[in-house]
Amino acid sequence: MGAFRQIDISGAARPVPVDTVDAAAAGVATQSPLANAVRLMGAVISYARNEEVYGEDEPAEFVYMVIRGAIRTYKLLADGRRQIAAFRLPGDVFGLEVGESHVFTAEAIADSEVIVAKRSAIMTLAARDGTVARAMWAATARDLVRAQDLLLLLGRKSAQERVATFLLEMADRVADGEMIELPMSRQDIADYLGLTIETVSRTLSQMEHAATIALPTCRRIELRNRALLSRLNS
């Protein structure tokens, strides 16, 4: 069992509300009616690295959309073991709950900008506009599909397979060609994949030796053999 790991909150809470912004100008493509609603009714807030966006069991007063940076959502066990359920990247909506409180904690992985909209306003809009209601459902369903893929990974895949799956997922989401710029630390990856930091590091090193990937820096990964990774992904 892992020992308790202290998670330090280096950045002080420093919300900087701003009026409605042109999020498209901020690099977020127009997507669903939900994303549009959040964009129209929300304000931009900046979060420093490791700053908490909201905590587990807090009332779910707001809905969020990432503009810049990255957010992790996770649960903790009493002794500090952590499971990250999702990484939220620019364009992702998160914190949307059916119930009255959040089911996990959300924290900024890097300095980030997030649009924050009143949940009550979104819900009111959804009651009037069926396309918004449906987009909310679709967003929850998308999270569910992601979670179910992660279940299979955590329950049944080997360390190599987990890392391969992770790399391909990140390639889909943040890659510029074959080059991946990771926003998160090894510890975050480990807590997402249900491994230890050492195992993640070792596995990446092995893949580098096998020329499956290249590691120019520890936050940059170049895929050099996608076919092999896909085979490991099962």
Place this chain on the structure above:
Amino acid sequence: MGAFRQIDISGAARPVPVDTVDAAAAGVATQSPLANAVRLMGAVISYARNEEVYGEDEPAEFVYMVIRGAIRTYKLLADGRRQIAAFRLPGDVFGLEVGESHVFTAEAIADSEVIVAKRSAIMTLAARDGTVARAMWAATARDLVRAQDLLLLLGRKSAQERVATFLLEMADRVADGEMIELPMSRQDIADYLGLTIETVSRTLSQMEHAATIALPTCRRIELRNRALLSRLNS
């Protein structure tokens, strides 16, 4: 890596459509507008033990609600490793997808009765009735919360903790007092908890020796020390 495990389909497909039934009489309590809609618009179909209800990637033509018995939904890896994502028990709605196809396979664990309703009919109703639309969202969100709890279990809990969590979950869902009547086999439990059948069996035996539980038969489990199980549940 686990070897390929053959999953035999002993019961032949034998759908027995029936007109709208009084599901309350069948022991299912009235719940959400969604459950009511499925009940009103569906037909009862019987599935034999191990019979497939639907397969992964099949078009999602129907929505289902369990009346009697139990259903497992799962994903497979290419070599046969299996991860069960959920057990569906009487009253549970499943197979509700936002997209056009199912994201995993559903099979009867025991001989079961399921109400089957046309997805298109439910969707049409949801477009007219916001409470149905919201109930569909709520059902998906409930699945998501369950999946996220399972993520923490699969990623970070020990075998003992997994079994303890499972027992408490089943106690909540099917227990008559402290006595649990399991509908599923050890293999199903193992594939739900990300363990092997041997580890599940051993862990249950240990708990019996510690007088935490009693095992009158292998499908019946009596909780004798819920406090201890809760502590293991973290």
Place this chain on the structure above:
DNA sequence: CGATCGCTTGATTCCGATCAACAGGAGTGG
């Protein structure tokens, strides 16, 4: 330039998987 933090690498341990044998129970057919 030293300190700190994040990452990598090596040595060893340990939990759960694997391999193997057997027991109990249900169903089948004589």
Place this chain on the structure above:
DNA sequence: CCACTCCTGTTGATCGGAATCAAGCGATCG
């Protein structure tokens, strides 16, 4: 009814992959 088989579950012995313990490296920052 019993003998047989099949299936599920239990238990024991051993193995192995990832965790843990430990050391050192390298980049970033004050």
